Amino acid sequence: MYQWDFGILWGYRWLFVNGLWVTLAFTAAIVLLGLAVGLFSGLLRLSRFAPLRWLSQAYVEVFRCTPILVQLVWFYYALPILAGIEMMATTAAVLALSLYGGAFYSEIIRGGINSIEAGQSEAALALGMTPNQAMRRIVLPQALKRMVPPLMNQSIIQLKNTSLVSVLAVPDLLYQGQAAAHDSYRPLEIYTLIAVIYFVVLFPLTLLVGRLERRLARAD
Amino acid sequence: MSDTMIEVAGLQKRFGDNTVLRSIDLRVARGEVVALIGPSGSGKSTLLRCLNLLVVPDGGTVRMGERRFDFGGGDALPGTGALAKFRATTGMVFQQFNLFPHRTALQNVMEGPLTVRRMAKPQAEALARELLDKVGLSDKAEQYPSRLSGGQKQRVAIARALAMQPEMMLFDEATSALDPELVGEVLGVMQSLAAEGMTMVIVTHEIAFAREVADRVVFLRDGVIVEDGPARQVIDTPRQDATRAFLSHFHRQREG
Numbered sequence: 001m002y003q004w005d006f007g008i009l010w011g012y013r014w015l016f017v018n019g020l021w022v023t024l025a026f027t028a029a030i031v032l033l034g035l036a037v038g039l040f041s042g043l044l045r046l047s048r049f050a051p052l053r054w055l056s057q058a059y060v061e062v063f064r065c066t067p068i069l070v071q072l073v074w075f076y077y078a079l080p081i082l083a084g085i086e087m088m089a090t091t092a093a094v095l096a097l098s099l100y101g102g103a104f105y106s107e108i109i110r111g112g113i114n115s116i117e118a119g120q121s122e123a124a125l126a127l128g129m130t131p132n133q134a135m136r137r138i139v140l141p142q143a144l145k146r147m148v149p150p151l152m153n154q155s156i157i158q159l160k161n162t163s164l165v166s167v168l169a170v171p172d173l174l175y176q177g178q179a180a181a182h183d184s185y186r187p188l189e190i191y192t193l194i195a196v197i198y199f200v201v202l203f204p205l206t207l208l209v210g211r212l213e214r215r216l217a218r219a220d
Numbered sequence: 221m222s223d224t225m226i227e228v229a230g231l232q233k234r235f236g237d238n239t240v241l242r243s244i245d246l247r248v249a250r251g252e253v254v255a256l257i258g259p260s261g262s263g264k265s266t267l268l269r270c271l272n273l274l275v276v277p278d279g280g281t282v283r284m285g286e287r288r289f290d291f292g293g294g295d296a297l298p299g300t301g302a303l304a305k306f307r308a309t310t311g312m313v314f315q316q317f318n319l320f321p322h323r324t325a326l327q328n329v330m331e332g333p334l335t336v337r338r339m340a341k342p343q344a345e346a347l348a349r350e351l352l353d354k355v356g357l358s359d360k361a362e363q364y365p366s367r368l369s370g371g372q373k374q375r376v377a378i379a380r381a382l383a384m385q386p387e388m389m390l391f392d393e394a395t396s397a398l399d400p401e402l403v404g405e406v407l408g409v410m411q412s413l414a415a416e417g418m419t420m421v422i423v424t425h426e427i428a429f430a431r432e433v434a435d436r437v438v439f440l441r442d443g444v445i446v447e448d449g450p451a452r453q454v455i456d457t458p459r460q461d462a463t464r465a466f467l468s469h470f471h472r473q474r475e476g
């Protein structure tokens with residue numbers, strides 16, 4: 001029978017705190033950048049100009065149809081050679097994860113905008129609004145409300161995806177845990193704690209998304 | 221003619237290889253009320269939407285006052301700014317109301333003046349309250365559309381269109397989505413607009429209303445104007461067999 005000894009975790013507490021901090025900071029960065037990229041790409045996808053739509057679609061499909069781990073490694077090892085630039089592991093990781101998330105956000109945003117009945121923008125145009133005004137004042141505010149739950153779901157997935165940056169030696173929660181496990185020869189306790197920390201952060205968020213979804217379902 | 225509100229000539233519209241409007245000529249005088257009738261799919265909505273360029277025609281001209289748009293002659297299509305300015309001078313009312321669900325009744329009516337006419341908020345609100353009063357809904361100003369009946373929604377939609385102080389109003393089956401007992405309140409508002417001298421083009425299946433309120437009735441079938449004349453004459457003694465067939469089918473349906 002394995003002898004659990006959770007007492008050893010205390011000695012590594014600052015490692016976990018630092019790791020969690022890096023994970024959260026990473027998540028904030030890739031969610032914000034990803035949303036910006038996703039909004040841009042989602043609007044391009046709805047453009048009147050076909051080449052812009054193709055561009056957006058190509059971006060989305062490339063990032064949706066390759067594994068995120070492959071993207072991370074490619075951005076770190078291959079892109080610098082192609083572009084002739086030095087790239088820090090964190091830069092490569094932020095770039096890859098933001099673009100990966102952006103592809104999914106883009107689809108959510110496009111779907112949210114498309115879900116607003118055509119009659120809404122027709123009514124706005126009939127009042128004399130330009131297409132941009134109709135989008136900003138009438139379509140987007142309604143679409144955003146519908147997009148919030150799926151965007152939050154995708155952001156939760158993004159938080160979990162940050163654990164992959166440990167392969168590039170970015171010192172996130174998982175990377176610090178690996179270091180502690182090597183040091184202490186106590187991987188069971190350490191990976192259990194890591195799992196618990198992710199769960200404690202994410203579970204309230206999934207509850208919140210569920211509540212939002214139910215409230216929106218009632219509102220319609 | 222100086223009293224022409226809007227005039228279209230040789231208007232054509234195709235969707236893919238489906239030709240929906242074939243060379244339509246139509247003139248509406250200032251203050252005139254024209255009812256557009258015809259079977260479903262005959263192109264009534266498309267014609268109405270060409271009048272405010274919500275649908276861009278493939279051929280022909282649309283002229284309103286000094287503004288004239290030519291289509292299909294190889295000229296560049298009008299830009300989004302020019303289209304928006306043009307549409308701002310006409311009001312449109314839709315079968316499905318299309319109220320903005322994230323805005324209250326009052327905010328729906330204020331939206332055009334605020335966003336398009338750049339009116340100051342207090343003026344826009346005063347105007348909106350006045351118009352809600354006019355359609356009999358001053359007590360519903362703070363309600364969201366989801367709390368209104370169909371008839372109330374449609375009256376808010378009419379007030380919203382009037383807030384742009386349009387020169388002409390277009391109605392696309394404004395009462396077709398309403399429960400029968402709510403039709404009257406909307407027709408009442410439309411009738412008083414007509415009595416005030418508003419220029420109106422009304423797509424409707426309310427033949428009795430068209431006969432009563434319209435100056436002219438235009439019968440459209442398969443994208444062609446089959447008959448165009450004084451309302452009572454077209455409805456009581458149509459000249460064309462197609463019009464007669466359509467109207468008789470209509471009477472049977474109403475009585476049956």
Ligand SMILES: Nc1ncnc2c1ncn2[C@@H]1O[C@H](COP(=O)(O)OP(=O)(O)O)[C@@H](O)[C@H]1O
Pocket residue numbers: 235238240258259260261262263264265266267
């Ligand atoms: N946006 C559109 N795209 C493709 N076909 C359309 C569109 N709008 C209308 N049509 C077609 O044009 C024809 C006339 O439609 P419509 O003008 O709505 O007729 P009505 O209002 O008289 O019922 C129909 O065959 C319809 O399917």
Ligand SMILES: [Mg+2]
Pocket residue numbers: 264265266393
């Ligand atoms: Mg129609």
